[in-house]
Amino acid sequence: MIERLPKKIRQQQLTESIGQNPFITDDELMRMFNVSIQTIRLDRMELSIPELRERMKLMAEQSYDQVRSLPLHEVIGDVIDLQLDKSGISLFEIADHHVFSRTKIARGHHIFAQANSLAVAVINEEVALTASADIRFVRSVVLGEKCIAKAYVRSISKGRTKAKVEVLSYVGDELVFQGEFVIFRIHKE
Amino acid sequence: MIERLPKKIRQQQLTESIGQNPFITDDELMRMFNVSIQTIRLDRMELSIPELRERMKLMAEQSYDQVRSLPLHEVIGDVIDLQLDKSGISLFEIADHHVFSRTKIARGHHIFAQANSLAVAVINEEVALTASADIRFVRSVVLGEKCIAKAYVRSISKGRTKAKVEVLSYVGDELVFQGEFVIFRIHKE
DNA sequence: ACTACTACTAGTATCAGGTATTAAATTATA
């Protein structure tokens, strides 16, 4: 006799398996649970889990929509104002995936990322890289809050190879983050 | 006679059409260009454009990998070693979506994120938040490089409310990033 | 005019990964 699980538990594990690896076929699942392929299909029906191709299609559509809507990773947050070599403002709303699940407090590096990418964007040069930074997280930012970062170019070195940019981030009128960035400006022909 | 385009132009437009809407079937394309379905398939072959299902699969995989690697991870990078309140090591491979598209140089905030999240993870407390940091990007990291961050807890304040963590990130044996983090430890019951 | 070549079309067999349906066998439970 082949070892088998009761229906309820099998269906639970099936849901989990597909959740963990959405690219699994019914055939693989059948072998996984030592049942016939029809049972797997009945299970999927009852749990209303779509077939592999449908799952892939949904994921593809999702990512396609994302690609359309977000020029992801270019600048973290939406740039509202930008005066090259002078100043810039960006807005960043703290979403679910930016926070610690327990405390709902935003992870520091997201706040940093907003400030850093704005500091880089404000520099009027093809290639600009962060050289160093001195930062302070003044108060924690929580889920749902809108973080407004304001960047000011404080100085540009004589050879125009370095710039100092100060970034102040606020929620409402409360300062939450403060940073001083040194940005390398790399001139390329 | 039905209006038809020369092969070259048709293939150009075909590439564009699929680029704009990857969810289009050969059948729809056939009607679009007033040619037989075989012609469409020959065109796809010549242009090495995969079939609809393959395209969807690729997109699905892409989005799945992104979801896995980006927001869901508690720590950016893979933790290889962790001795609470002492030290930790994490490894982070620079992928396509971490770099500036032109230069293939990693955006600073990803390098920072690895270091910051490791600095937080190494602290033996339920809730730990970055208070401030002093960082330096020693040399730029490029696409494909594996960044190894090493975190060392340098001191813990008397009330155990603050810790100083130094993080050094290397590619091979070259130092690429250096940071000193002050982490708040928040004790909760 | 004959040949060679390109571009296109047609048709068939086959595939993966399913759906949909009907029916039978097995197992559990009242």
Next chain:
DNA sequence: TATAATTTAATACCTGATACTAGTAGTAGT
């Protein structure tokens, strides 16, 4: 033991293709 729940089997069919063979139309070279 009767009956209900569960599982399996079998078959027809679907989509969106691949792989392969074969044929046609038009055009250029000789």
